[in-house]
Amino acid sequence: xxxxxxxxxxxxxxxxxxxxxxxxxxxxxxxxxxxxxxxxxxxxxxxxxxxxxxxxxxxxxxxxxxxxxxxxxxxxxxxxxxxxxxxxxxxxxxxxxxxxxxxxxxxxxxxxxxxxxxxxxxxxxxxxxxxxxxxxxxxxxxxxxxxxxxxxxxxxxxxxxxxxxxxxxxxxxxxxxxxxxxxxxxxxxxxxxxxxxxxxxxxxxxxxxxxxxxxxxxxxxxxxxxxxxxxxxxxxxxxxxxxxxxxxxxxxxxxxxxxxxxxxxxxxxxxxxxxxxxxxxxxxxxxxxxxxxxxxxxxxxxxxxxx
Amino acid sequence: xxxxxxxxxxxxxxxxxxxxxxxxxxxxxxxxxxxxxxxxxxxxxxxxxxxxxxxxxxxxxxxxxxxxxxxxxxxxxxxxxxxxxxxxxxxxxxxxxxxxxxxxxxxxxxxxxxxxxxxxxxxxxxxxxxxxxxxxxxxxxxxxxxxxxxxxxxxxxxxxxxxxxxxxxxxxxxxxxxxxxxxxxxxxxxxxxxxxxxxxxxxxxxxxxxxxxxxxxxxxxxxxxxxxxxxxxxxxxxxxxxxxxxxxxxxxxxx
Numbered sequence: 001x002x003x004x005x006x007x008x009x010x011x012x013x014x015x016x017x018x019x020x021x022x023x024x025x026x027x028x029x030x031x032x033x034x035x036x037x038x039x040x041x042x043x044x045x046x047x048x049x050x051x052x053x054x055x056x057x058x059x060x061x062x063x064x065x066x067x068x069x070x071x072x073x074x075x076x077x078x079x080x081x082x083x084x085x086x087x088x089x090x091x092x093x094x095x096x097x098x099x100x101x102x103x104x105x106x107x108x109x110x111x112x113x114x115x116x117x118x119x120x121x122x123x124x125x126x127x128x129x130x131x132x133x134x135x136x137x138x139x140x141x142x143x144x145x146x147x148x149x150x151x152x153x154x155x156x157x158x159x160x161x162x163x164x165x166x167x168x169x170x171x172x173x174x175x176x177x178x179x180x181x182x183x184x185x186x187x188x189x190x191x192x193x194x195x196x197x198x199x200x201x202x203x204x205x206x207x208x209x210x211x212x213x214x215x216x217x218x219x220x221x222x223x224x225x226x227x228x229x230x231x232x233x234x235x236x237x238x239x240x241x242x243x244x245x246x247x248x249x250x251x252x253x254x255x256x257x258x259x260x261x262x263x264x265x266x267x268x269x270x271x272x273x274x275x276x277x278x279x280x281x282x283x284x285x286x287x288x289x290x291x292x293x294x295x296x297x298x299x300x301x302x303x304x305x306x307x
Numbered sequence: 308x309x310x311x312x313x314x315x316x317x318x319x320x321x322x323x324x325x326x327x328x329x330x331x332x333x334x335x336x337x338x339x340x341x342x343x344x345x346x347x348x349x350x351x352x353x354x355x356x357x358x359x360x361x362x363x364x365x366x367x368x369x370x371x372x373x374x375x376x377x378x379x380x381x382x383x384x385x386x387x388x389x390x391x392x393x394x395x396x397x398x399x400x401x402x403x404x405x406x407x408x409x410x411x412x413x414x415x416x417x418x419x420x421x422x423x424x425x426x427x428x429x430x431x432x433x434x435x436x437x438x439x440x441x442x443x444x445x446x447x448x449x450x451x452x453x454x455x456x457x458x459x460x461x462x463x464x465x466x467x468x469x470x471x472x473x474x475x476x477x478x479x480x481x482x483x484x485x486x487x488x489x490x491x492x493x494x495x496x497x498x499x500x501x502x503x504x505x506x507x508x509x510x511x512x513x514x515x516x517x518x519x520x521x522x523x524x525x526x527x528x529x530x531x532x533x534x535x536x537x538x539x540x541x542x543x544x545x546x547x548x549x550x551x552x553x554x555x556x557x558x559x560x561x562x
Contacts, residue, residue: 191406199419200396214409
């Protein structure tokens with residue numbers, strides 16, 4: 001009797017293995033969580049240095065239109081740290097790219113899932129995956145050698161600017177939005193299709209009155225994902241946007257984005273200087289924006305969950 | 308039954324293949340203009356497969372072949388010139404899972420009419436009310452027509468699905484195990500609904516519940532392994548079946 005009680009009370013080998021596995025996965029989780037926390041802490045402390053140690057007004061930073069941190073403005077006596085042109089540049093390329101890419105993405109996704117399922121799966125799927133995997137520098141080079149001259153020949157000027165950035169980004173986020181839309185469309189329950197058809201809907205009516213409507217939350221999520229990618233993309237945009245930190249006058253005048261200014265400038269400034277600190281502030285805006293995109297995605301997801 | 312005159316649908320030698328595998332081996336069945344016909348049989352006997360052939364739902368799949376003659380009020384269902392959209396307006400279908408669209412109750416019921424191009428608000432209002440009444444759910448939902456149909460209980464959802472089909476005024480109603488996903492009370496409500504519709508519509512119901520078949524149907528056909536074994540008046544099938552397989556199934560000896 002005692003022997004059995006002892007045996008039961010003793011931790012068995014499988015329980016030990018179970019605990020070991022649990023411990024490893026918790027460690028991995030903690031590691032990742034620690035990295036995320038540290039990145040946030042680092043970027044935010046650095047980013048705030050502009051406002052605390054350099055005494056820059058937050059509103060001057062967010063809404064000022066003169067970006068030239070290395071030169072002191074004679075009128076105000078402060079360096080030009082107005083980031084509005086960059087914020088507007090980033091938002092403009094992001095929204096325009098999403099606006100143009102979305103109809104194409106939805107059209108392609110509908111074709112792949114509803115119209116030509118077999119060909120869609122065979123040809124389009126690999127093409128989309130390939131597009132996702134192309135390094136952004138390649139997009140940038142193509143943008144610089146094809147898109148920029150094209151824009152120049154039509155609108156004149158240098159061809160560098162928001163329009164070129166938009167076109168390049170549009171191609172870059174198209175596969176992201178498309179493949180996520182494909183997943184959502186595939187997840188629309190089969191019985192929606194069947195009952196729409198059984199009630200006398202044509203295939204097209206079924207697609208746009210039932211399937212797209214049922215898939216709307218998923219499609220919105222896909223678009224926000226694409227926008228998050230566009231907002232954070234640096235290299236390809238930097239190559240075609242012109243990198244002039246002016247308020248954008250038109251879609252075809254050279255402009256700049258948060259990311260392009262960051263990548264161009266971060267290597268040329270001294271740690272702890274104002275010029276360096278404002279770049280960290282830009283990074284902070286990027287980080288907060290990606291947080292916003294993330295929250296947006298979760299919110300849409302939880303709101304539109306299909307029951 | 309004197310079928311020649313009263314049949315709404317006559318099928319002869321219906322065969323169906325999944326790829327190379329023959330799943331239906333030549334089914335002959337007639338359906339009267341009014342009343343309920345029950346298709347019974349064990350799982351995999353082909354009754355649902357046969358039902359879905361009647362409004363060409365198998366068109367959605369790639370490798371399904373259907374042959375045989377389908378005479379629906381003088382028209383051949385599988386003729387190359389048949390417009391499946393028009394066909395499915397005349398032959399409505401209710402599925403096993405209650406499946407309202409993720410819209411409001413009103414939009415669900417008005418869906419079929421709007422597809423047909425009806426825009427007049429009065430016409431839609433009237434049709435929605437009539438259909439919901441016919442599906443005996445009007446009293447429960449009349450104050451919440453603009454709420455999502457997904458918020459209803461399973462039984463209510465199924466009656467909204469029925470109302471949605473009724474709104475397009477089909478000539479024939481196919482019901483594919485309409486109560487098997489519901490609790491007994493909801494199932495009972497659906498049965499009551501079907502009984503009230505019996506005098507106005509031709510209905511074909513696939514069911515696993517023998518008691519349901521015996522309660523609501525006028526005729527019954529028994530399917531087994533892709534064959535239609537026996538058909539006749541429900542009373543006759545359940546009390547005095549001719550074939551041994553039918554008797555065995557009805558008394559619960561297999562299936």
